[in-house]
Amino acid sequence: MTSCRVMAVVLAGGQGKRLLPLTMGRAKPNVPFGGMFRLIDFVLSNLTNAGYLKIVVLTQYQSNSLDRYIARGWQLSSQVGHYIAPVPAQQQFGPQWFSGSADALFQNLHLMRDDPPEHVLVFGADHVYRMDPAQMLAQHLESGADVTVAAIRQPRALAHQFGVIECAPGGRRIARFVEKPGDPAGLPDSPEEIRASMGNYVFRTQALIDAVEEDAMDVSSRHDIGADIIPMLVREGRADVYDFARNHVHGVSPRERGYWRDVGTLDAYYEAHMDLIGPDPAFTLHNAHWPIRTFHDLLAPVTFGRERPGRAVDSLLSPGVAVAAEADIERSVLSPQVTLGARAQVADSILMENVRVGRDAIVRRAIVDRDAVIPDGARIGFDPELDRELYTVTENGIVVVGSEGARRCETRVETAGGLPTGSLH
Numbered sequence: 001m002t003s004c005r006v007m008a009v010v011l012a013g014g015q016g017k018r019l020l021p022l023t024m025g026r027a028k029p030n031v032p033f034g035g036m037f038r039l040i041d042f043v044l045s046n047l048t049n050a051g052y053l054k055i056v057v058l059t060q061y062q063s064n065s066l067d068r069y070i071a072r073g074w075q076l077s078s079q080v081g082h083y084i085a086p087v088p089a090q091q092q093f094g095p096q097w098f099s100g101s102a103d104a105l106f107q108n109l110h111l112m113r114d115d116p117p118e119h120v121l122v123f124g125a126d127h128v129y130r131m132d133p134a135q136m137l138a139q140h141l142e143s144g145a146d147v148t149v150a151a152i153r154q155p156r157a158l159a160h161q162f163g164v165i166e167c168a169p170g171g172r173r174i175a176r177f178v179e180k181p182g183d184p185a186g187l188p189d190s191p192e193e194i195r196a197s198m199g200n201y202v203f204r205t206q207a208l209i210d211a212v213e214e215d216a217m218d219v220s221s222r223h224d225i226g227a228d229i230i231p232m233l234v235r236e237g238r239a240d241v242y243d244f245a246r247n248h249v250h251g252v253s254p255r256e257r258g259y260w261r262d263v264g265t266l267d268a269y270y271e272a273h274m275d276l277i278g279p280d281p282a283f284t285l286h287n288a289h290w291p292i293r294t295f296h297d298l299l300a301p302v303t304f305g306r307e308r309p310g311r312a313v314d315s316l317l318s319p320g321v322a323v324a325a326e327a328d329i330e331r332s333v334l335s336p337q338v339t340l341g342a343r344a345q346v347a348d349s350i351l352m353e354n355v356r357v358g359r360d361a362i363v364r365r366a367i368v369d370r371d372a373v374i375p376d377g378a379r380i381g382f383d384p385e386l387d388r389e390l391y392t393v394t395e396n397g398i399v400v401v402g403s404e405g406a407r408r409c410e411t412r413v414e415t416a417g418g419l420p421t422g423s424l425h
Helices: 039-049 063-073 101-106 107-114 133-143 158-163 207-217 225-235 264-273 384-390 403-416
Strands: 006-012 054-059 083-088 119-124 127-129 149-153 165-166 173-181 193-204 237-242 260-262 309-314 328-330 345-348 362-363 366-368 399-400
Touching: 006 101, 006 107, 006 193, 039 054, 054 063, 054 165, 054 264, 054 384, 063 083, 101 207, 101 225, 119 207, 127 193, 127 328, 133 149, 133 193, 133 207, 133 237, 149 158, 149 165, 149 207, 149 225, 158 384, 173 225, 193 225, 193 237, 207 225, 260 264, 264 366, 362 366, 362 403, 384 403
Parallel strands: 006 054, 006 119, 054 083, 149 237, 309 328, 328 345, 345 362, 366 399
Antiparallel strands: 119 193, 127 260, 149 193, 165 173, 165 193
8 A cells, every 4th residue: 555645435325216125224335235245345345455544434315324334333443543434414515415426525525624635535335346446546646647537348238327438549548438328439459348437536635626616616517426527637638547457356266356346226236146156156255365344243153954954055144044944045145134934945036134934935036125024835036917016026027025015925925825836946
C-alpha cells in the first residue's frame, strides 16, 4: 500500500428495486449472499485487506438494517484512527434526499475537508468480487490522472447495463464514457465485447471536490458519477482506465481471476450463487490470503439425522443448518439455521436465514427469503402459473419466495389439501 493519505467512500444508498422482494425490508448492500455473507462484505473486505482503514459508508434507503450490521460486525480501532462509519443522508442543504451518487458525495464533502486525504477511493457496495485496490491506486498515482475508473470486459449485448469506456488508441486515457448506451462499438480486438465500468473509482481529492461542486450547480445534471462526473473529467482529458484483468490477488485460482458480478437483478443474484457451487466453482468464498470477512452469531455445526441421514451434493451449508431424515439437497446454498423436514428436497436453490422447509416439500430453482416457512408437501418450481399467483417469478423462471408468498402457499396447501406432486429427478 502507498503511503499517501487515502479515504475510502462506499456508496451504499441504492434502493435496489430490481431485487424486490429481497430489498423489501433491507438495504440492497445488506442483502445476504453465499449463506454467511452480505453484499457489502465484499467491498469492505477488499478495502480492509488492502490496508485502507478509513472508510465512510454513505447510506440512504432502509439504512437502519445496514447501520446495525456494520456496527455489530465491522468495528475498527478508533484509538489509532481507523474506522468504518455509516453516514446516512443528513439533508445538509435542505429537505431532500440524495438525488444521485454525485449528490451523495456533494452533501458529504465535509467528511473530506475535516481530515483531508490526498486521494479518495469511491467504490460501490453491491458487487461480488475480489480485488486489491492498492494496485489500482498505484497506477492512478503513476499516471497523474484526476480520476481512474476500474473496468472489465463484458458482452456488448449487456452494454445497456453499464457505463461504457472507449480509450485513446494504444493508451489508458479515456476518450469517451457513455452511461448505458444502446448500441456501442465493440472493442478493436473483440467486436462483441465492451469495456464496462465496475463502479469503482480513484479520485484526486481536489479534482473530486471541484467536479461535484460544479455538478451541483448544473440544474440539467442527473447528479450521477457515471452519467455526469466521469464524462466531465473525460472531456477535460483527465481520466484513465484501470484494467481489472491486471489485478492480482494472492490465493486466487486462474479460473477465478477477473471474476466480478453485478448482482443488481434477481436473475444475476441467482446466477452468482450458482457460480459458488460445483466441483470447480467460478468463484470461491475460501481464501486465507484474502478473506471475505463477515459477522454472524455463534451457531452449532450442521446436523444430519442419524437414521437414514439426509444428503447434500455440490452445495454450501452454513452453521446451524439442520437436515432431517432422508432430506435431499443438490446444487444449493443454505444460510444459517435453515431447517429441512423429513424427506424434503431442495435443488438449484438459495435458502436464506431461518427458512423452514416442511416434510415432503420440494423446492427447486428458487430463492427463499429469510424466515419463510414452506409447508409440508408444498411444491415450488413445478407449476409456472401457480408460482406466479403466489410468488415473484423472474424472466429466467426463478421463483422468489418472500415471507408473504410463503404464507399464501401455506393457505393454498391447507385449502386444497396439498399441491401437485413432483420430484427433483
